Amino acid sequence: MHKRKLLIVEDETDLQRLLRYNFESQGYEVSVAKDAESSLQIARRQKPDLMILDIMLPKMDGLELCRILREETDVPILFLTARKSEMDRIMGFRLGADDYVIKPFSIRELLVRVEAIMRRFEAKSSGKKTNKRPGVTVIGAIQIDGDRHEVKINGRVKIFPPKEYALLKHLIKADGRVMTREQLLERIWGHEPDDIVDTRTVDQHVARLRRKLGRERTRLVTVTNEGYRLVAD
Numbered sequence: 001m002h003k004r005k006l007l008i009v010e011d012e013t014d015l016q017r018l019l020r021y022n023f024e025s026q027g028y029e030v031s032v033a034k035d036a037e038s039s040l041q042i043a044r045r046q047k048p049d050l051m052i053l054d055i056m057l058p059k060m061d062g063l064e065l066c067r068i069l070r071e072e073t074d075v076p077i078l079f080l081t082a083r084k085s086e087m088d089r090i091m092g093f094r095l096g097a098d099d100y101v102i103k104p105f106s107i108r109e110l111l112v113r114v115e116a117i118m119r120r121f122e123a124k125s126s127g128k129k130t131n132k133r134p135g136v137t138v139i140g141a142i143q144i145d146g147d148r149h150e151v152k153i154n155g156r157v158k159i160f161p162p163k164e165y166a167l168l169k170h171l172i173k174a175d176g177r178v179m180t181r182e183q184l185l186e187r188i189w190g191h192e193p194d195d196i197v198d199t200r201t202v203d204q205h206v207a208r209l210r211r212k213l214g215r216e217r218t219r220l221v222t223v224t225n226e227g228y229r230l231v232a233d
């Protein structure tokens with residue numbers, strides 16, 4: 001049977017040990033990273049089924065890590081947070097986390113939460129079963145391969161710089177709903193200083209993205225005074 005792979009990003013050794021011990025006894029295959037930077041490498045290599053992120057980490061924090069992960073993967077993410085104010089940020093910025101648990105927590109509760117996320121996620125992915133490879137989304141003549149970070153238009157590979165790729169992915173993920181400029185700015189450029197990027201940055205990238213989409217550009221709709229949405233059919 002496939003063992004679920006769990007990647008825990010936590011810099012406190014005692015907590016690392018406690019988490020590892022408990023999840024391993026529940027049958028999980030557990031990897032531990034003590035900082036965000038090394039966890040990214042492990043995540044890219046191991047493709048975990050779920051990640052638990054501490055927020056206060058030595059260099060890059062858990063929120064920033066989540067933002068980067070979300071540009072690359074749909075892995076379920078659960079935050080461990082020590083402060084209520086952090087929880088507000090997690091929810092407020094809609095970073096795409098699946099759940100959070102406030103420290104100090106009961107290990108039982110954490111196990112239950114993780115189990116619930118896994119079930120939800122597995123049900124969702126098995127419901128989507130088609131004959132194409134997982135991770136590939138097709139919208140008209142646009143084909144996005146999330147595993148390879150590759151976009152094809154009319155079957156031809158197009159080069160998308162990371163921000164344009166992220167923009168396309170976020171719009172696809174919104175599933176036809178409008179994404180405001182502020183949301184896109186926060187999710188894609190959130191870690192860059194305000195004096196360098198603003199909502200016009202989003203508009204500029206949308207314009208570039210449209211050019212690349214060729215005849216499919218009409219799918220990327222401007223909703224006046226609101227933002228952008230991507231129309232599937």
Ligand code: CA
Nearest residue numbers: 011054056057
């Ligand atoms: Ca910590």
